Amino acid sequence: MTSTELAREALPNRIKRRIKRMLGAWGVFFEGFLRHPVMVGSIIPSSRFTIAKMLGPVKWEECKLFVEYGPGVGTFCRPVLERLRRDGALIVIDTNPLYIDYLRATISDSRFTAVLGSAADVEDIIRAHGHSHADYVLSGLPFSTLPDGLGPKIAEATWSVLRPGGAFLVYQFSAKAREFMARHFKRIDSGFEPLNVLPCRLFWGWKEDAGEA
Ligand SMILES: C[S@@+](CC[C@H](N)C(=O)[O-])C[C@H]1O[C@@H](n2cnc3c(N)ncnc32)[C@H](O)[C@@H]1O
Known part of the structure; x- marks a missing residue:
């Protein structure tokens, strides 16, 4: 291959890299979507309105371990870390190595751990990190497009x-x-956030206290 051909060959990659740099986190998210559209299920990260509404009911002072499934490029991770107590922990689990590499490279907080794996293995994952239970679990998983049987297993x-x-x-x-x-979950509260692409449904499933069971 001549040097001209080499230069031509590399051009699409160079353009791709430049667009990715310009778009930052959104570019990485979009690339993840292009590689695994069914598993990602969305082309744009959640809006700040969705984040505020979803996290509203969390009692942060009681939260030592917060787990997130499907963090993508970390749209929720930063707001969670801002609210999380100093001795708390945030473990995020995603099946997409592109997102996990990005999160590890861009979030440096001693309370934060990004795990490459499936939400279905959450019990083993938190145990491997020294926890016996989680206080809150957040999910951005595309439940409608997950492989058969996976949604019920994760729930x-x-x-x-x-x-x-x-x-x-x-x-x-x-x-x-x-x-x-x-x-x-016997008690499930519901909400709706129109200011999101696409507008989305929100659910809070509460695990009953021993006295309520
Ligand atoms: C719609 S994106 C959510 C992105 C982000 N949380 C947001 O709010 O912008 C869904 C994410 O779920 C991840 N995912 C899909 N199946 C998964 C599974 N079984 N376990 C963990 N993550 C999974 C995808 O890789 C993707 O990052």
């Missing part, structure tokens, strides 16, 4: 991992996740 594992009084926080474009949550 069950989440219920097991939560402490009594803790909650499963879910945002999604459809109400599919509610079906899986309802098998385990």
Whole structure:
């Protein structure tokens, strides 16, 4: 190959890299979507309105371990870390190595751990990091497009991992996740956020305290 051909060959990659740099986190998110559209399920990260509404009911002073499924490029991670107590921990789990590499490279906070893995393995993952239960679990997973059987498995594992009084926080474009949550969570509060691409449904599934069970 001549040097001219080499230069031509490299051009699309150079353009791609330049666009990615210009778009920053959104560029990385979009690239992750292009590689795994079904698993990512959205082309744009959640809005600040969704973040504020979803995290509103969290009692931060009682939260020692916050777990997030499907953090993408960390849209929720920074707001969670801003609210989390100094001795708290945030463990995020994503199946996409592009996102996990990006999070590890861009978030330096001793309370933060990014794990490459599936939400279905949350129990093993938190145990491996020295925790017996989580206070809150947040999910941005595209439940409607996950492989068959995975949604119910994740809902069950989440219920097991939560402490009594803790909650499963879910945002999604459809109400599919509610079906899986309802098998385990007796109390599910619902909300809606129109200022999001696409407008999304919000659910808070509360694990009953020992006295309520
Ligand atoms: C719609 S994106 C959510 C992005 C981000 N949380 C936000 O609010 O902008 C869904 C994410 O779920 C991840 N994902 C899909 N299946 C997963 C699984 N089984 N376990 C963990 N993460 C998963 C995808 O890689 C992607 O990062």
